Amino acid sequence: MILFAGLSVTRAQNRDVRYDLLVKGGHVVDPSQNLSAVRDVAIVNGKVARVAEAIQAGEAREVVDARKKIVTPGLIDIHVHVYDGVAPLAIPADPNCIAKGVTTAVDAGSAGAHTFPGFRRHVIQVVDTRVYALLNISVVGQSTLSPDNPWGELLDIRYANPKLAVKTIEANRDVIVGVKIRLTENIAGRHDMQALALAREAADAVKLPLMVHIGGSFSTLPKILELMKPGDVITHTYRAGAGGILDDRMRVLNEVRRAVERGVRLDVGHGAGSFGWKVAEAATKQDLWPGTISSDVHQYNVNGPVFDLATTLAKFLHLGLKLEEVVARATVNPAATFGFGKGIGTLKPGSEGDVAIFALEEGDYEFRDAQGESRIGHRRLIPVATVKGGRLYGSSTIPVVRL
Ligand SMILES: [Zn+2]
Structure with a gap:
């Protein structure tokens, strides 16, 4: 297991796998299919293969632990x-x-x-x-x-x-x-x-x-x-x-x-x-x-x-x-x-394997407008990692080296 952008990413040794990447355990918000629930998202050949309640970690070459995170297209x-x-x-x-x-x-x-x-x-x-x-x-x-x-x-x-x-x-x-x-x-x-x-x-x-x-x-x-x-x-x-x-x-x-x-x-x-x-x-x-x-x-x-x-x-x-x-x-x-x-903009099977992973943090945060006026908001979204076409990127944009 390695830590990547604060997420743990596991790579399977087993080569007999069905998916390239699995984003596991996150709260998936995909308005294109009216979905807002904990789901696993599996990607193969750069496309979304499956979104389901439980996909086994052993079925993917690379597994991103997205528990307690928000996962969107x-x-x-x-x-x-x-x-x-x-x-x-x-x-x-x-x-x-x-x-x-x-x-x-x-x-x-x-x-x-x-x-x-x-x-x-x-x-x-x-x-x-x-x-x-x-x-x-x-x-x-x-x-x-x-x-x-x-x-x-x-x-x-x-x-x-x-x-x-x-x-x-x-x-x-x-x-x-x-x-x-x-x-x-x-x-x-x-x-x-x-x-x-x-x-x-x-x-x-x-x-x-x-x-x-x-x-x-x-x-x-x-x-x-x-x-x-x-x-x-x-x-x-x-x-x-x-x-x-x-x-x-x-x-x-x-x-x-x-x-x-x-x-x-x-x-x-x-x-x-x-x-x-x-x-x-x-x-x-x-x-x-x-x-x-x-x-x-x-x-x-x-x-x-x-x-x-x-x-x-x-x-x-x-x-x-x-x-x-x-x-x-x-x-x-x-x-x-x-x-x-x-x-694009959806996690329906067959779509581009594009996924964004965020932390939804709660607290008191200052949000400024273009005039310098502020409001105190209580939730913010922090980008943690991104997947495009099945490839994982962190906030530094450096892709994880594939095995
Ligand atoms: Zn402009």
Whole structure:
């Protein structure tokens, strides 16, 4: 037996085994099959083979002792920035995704048509995290904006190029799952509606969803929502300040409710400036919950207040969601948003062998929002280990050496 990331991992000498890996004794939360109970999860040839009440340890080559832990499908974070070295806000994928329970991540617009080939070659094909992308409608992606150069990618509307976006998406359909646009005024100027129309044109041409970053825009949110269609995604839903989802009396805008009713999806995208406790509390008290919980983890929030997706999930436990409900918003729901199909965000037999293992700790924990306001929550999720395609990773991302 060895200790791995605080878990004991046993390796069988017996070569006559049925499974490669067995995650044993954990509390499995898999909303895709309405499961929340102690179960064993067996993986063979990189796929989930069986989820059952008792699978014998001797049947697996490698056994992870997950007793007293929470076991979920590998998480899906649909808003990250991992074009490290090109987008100033980006961070490396593996230490921030797979090491934190996120086996599948969607980079939200770090790359545009001109910078996407590099993203594919130097990130998607190289990292262990399964990375998909939303293509920025601006050809330069998010390469221009930084704290020292506060000028975004659409200040010159000529950089919004639907033809090039469509061409890039058609050539990379296996990894590009939609179009991204950011509408804050220092990014899209006063021509935000014109830029949004161009993003709309690209998304319609390839029949993929459009993710719209809201808040601080020149045009009002109701105007922006007019251009959004069923299946599109609003990110930064609980952002404080102008251009958000609430009116000046903290009531959810009717236009936001109507957009949700016709199929526009709400995503969290916590980020460095886009999750406010007061907004989140007011909106969720009016029953406006997100369909997906994403982190928008990047250079300027990874050391707080975001840290990782698990911390963002814990904030929604504090807001009143059940554990099963937050896990759904980071597994089965995001899988549906981008049509990942049956193999991701679920532990059904035959799915990808992606599993996340967490400690659910109870105590008094300070959770900060993007404005520096704090709440004391009483549960937090600590990523302990991750399995992707049957391979075990710890919080250091160093895989266990196989026998
Ligand atoms: Zn972002």
